[in-house]
Amino acid sequence: xxxxxxxxxxxxxxxxxxxxxxxxxxxxxxxxxxxxxxxxxxxxxxxxxxxxxxxxxxxxxxxxxxxxxxxxxxxxxxxxxxxxxxxxxxxxxxxxxxxxxxxxxxxxxxxxxxxxxxxxxxxxxxxxxxxxxxxxxxxxxxxxxxxxxxxxxxxxxxxxxxxxxxxxxxxxxxxxxxxxxxxxxxxxxxxxxxxxxxxxxxxxxxxxxxxxxxxxxxxxxxxxxxxxxxxxxxxxxxxxxxxxxxxxxxxxxxxxxxxxxxxxx
Numbered sequence: 001x002x003x004x005x006x007x008x009x010x011x012x013x014x015x016x017x018x019x020x021x022x023x024x025x026x027x028x029x030x031x032x033x034x035x036x037x038x039x040x041x042x043x044x045x046x047x048x049x050x051x052x053x054x055x056x057x058x059x060x061x062x063x064x065x066x067x068x069x070x071x072x073x074x075x076x077x078x079x080x081x082x083x084x085x086x087x088x089x090x091x092x093x094x095x096x097x098x099x100x101x102x103x104x105x106x107x108x109x110x111x112x113x114x115x116x117x118x119x120x121x122x123x124x125x126x127x128x129x130x131x132x133x134x135x136x137x138x139x140x141x142x143x144x145x146x147x148x149x150x151x152x153x154x155x156x157x158x159x160x161x162x163x164x165x166x167x168x169x170x171x172x173x174x175x176x177x178x179x180x181x182x183x184x185x186x187x188x189x190x191x192x193x194x195x196x197x198x199x200x201x202x203x204x205x206x207x208x209x210x211x212x213x214x215x216x217x218x219x220x221x222x223x224x225x226x227x228x229x230x231x232x233x234x235x236x237x238x239x240x241x242x243x244x245x246x247x248x249x250x251x252x253x254x255x256x257x258x259x260x261x262x263x264x265x
Contacts, residue, residue, distance in 0.1 A: 010073040010111075012234045016158060016213035022091045024159075026211040028060050028121045032152040033145055039216075045153050048139050048146070052132030058125035065116040065158050073111045075168065081109025085204075088163055092206035094190035102182060106167035106175045113160050117209065120156035123217065123229075130219070130226040147224070152216040152232055159209040166201045174200035 011018050019026065031048055032039040042048075046057050076084070082103060086096035103109070135143050145151050167175040176198050183192045191205040217229040 010071070011213050014068055014213075015234055016156075016215055017232065017234060019212050019214060020087070022088055022210040022212040024091075024208045024210055026154070026157050026214060028119055028154050028156060029057065029126075030154045031142070032154065032216060033142075034150055039152065042142060042151075048136055048142055049130070049133040050136050051129070052134065055125075055129045055132040057129050058121040060119050060121055062117060062119050065118040068158060069114060069116040069160075070112065075108035075110050078103060078106045078109055078167065081106075081111070081165070081167070084111065085109070085163075085165055088210065088212075089186055089190055089204060091210050092186075092190045092204065092208075094186035094204075096186070098185050099182070102177050102185070103167050103175070105169055107170040109165055109167045112164040112166070113212070114162040114164060114203070116158055116160045118156055118158050120215075123155055126153070126155065126217075127229065130229070133226070135221075135224050143224075146219060146221050149218065149220050152218050153229075154214050154216045156215040157211045158213040159211040161207070161209050162203055162205045164201055164203045168200075176200050177202060 026041070029045045031042045031045050033042055034040075051057060082096075082100055086099065089096050089099070135146060139146075142151070167177070169175050177200070179192055179194050179197050179199065179202065182202055186192060186204070189206075193203045193205065194201055215234075216232040218232060219226065220228040220230070
C-alpha cells in the first residue's frame with residue numbers, strides 16, 4: 001500500500017495532494033468529479049458557472065514555492081521510486097524502458113523537486129465569485145453533480161521542470177549511475193545532468209513544467225445556489241461520502257490510497 005509512503009507524507013506536510021500522473025495542463029479553477037478513488041477533470045469552472053454582475057472569477061497568481069523547492073523526500077523503496085520516476089519521465093515525453101537495470105543494485109530512492117512554482121487563486125475571492133455566479137442553464141448532468149455536492153474545484157497547483165533522484169544501496173551507500181547511459185535510455189525529450197558523468201544524484205529536466213500536486217475545495221449547493229465549500233483533505237484519494245442531507249452539508253473525506261489520479265481533457 002502507498003498510504004504509508006514517504007512521498008505522500010512529503011507533499012502532505014506542505015498541504016498538497018499528489019497527482020499520480022503528473023500533467024502540464026492541470027491548473028486552478030478546474031472542476032473535478034469523483035470516479036472511485038480518482039478525481040476526473042470535467043472542464044473549467046467558468047464553463048459551468050455564469051459570472052454575476054458584481055464579482056469576476058479570481059485571477060490565477062503565480063509565485064515561486066520556496067518552501068518546497070530544494071526539499072527532499074524520505075527514502076522510498078526502489079520499487080515505488082522507480083514507479084514514480086517512470087511516470088515522471090513518461091509525462092516528460094521520455095522512455096523508461098531499461099531504466100530499472102541501471103538501478104538494479106538500489107534499495108531505496110529519494111526525490112528532490114527544484115524550481116517549484118505555485119499557481120493559485122485566493123479562496124476568499126473564489127467564495128465571493130461562487131456566491132455571485134449562477135449555474136449555466138445549459139449544464140444538466142454536471143449541474144446535477146453540483147447539486148449532489150459531488151464536485152470539487154482546484155484552488156492551487158505546484159509544478160516544476162526539474163526532478164532529482166538519488167539512489168542508495170542496501171548498506172546505505174550512494175549508488176552511482178552513468179549520466180550518458182541514463183540519457184541514452186530516456187531519450188532527447190528529457191535532459192539528464194549531474195555533478196559528474198557518474199553520480200548518485202541524477203536530475204531529470206523537461207522543457208514544460210509538470211504539475212505534481214494540487215489543492216481543491218468541495219462545493220455545496222442547494223437548489224442551484226452556492227452555500228458553502230470544504231477543503232479537500234490533504235492526502236485524500238478516495239471520497240466515500242456521496243450525498244448528504246441538506247441539513248448536514250459538511251461531508252466526510254477519507255483515504256484508501258496515497259495518490260490522486262487527476263485525469264481528463
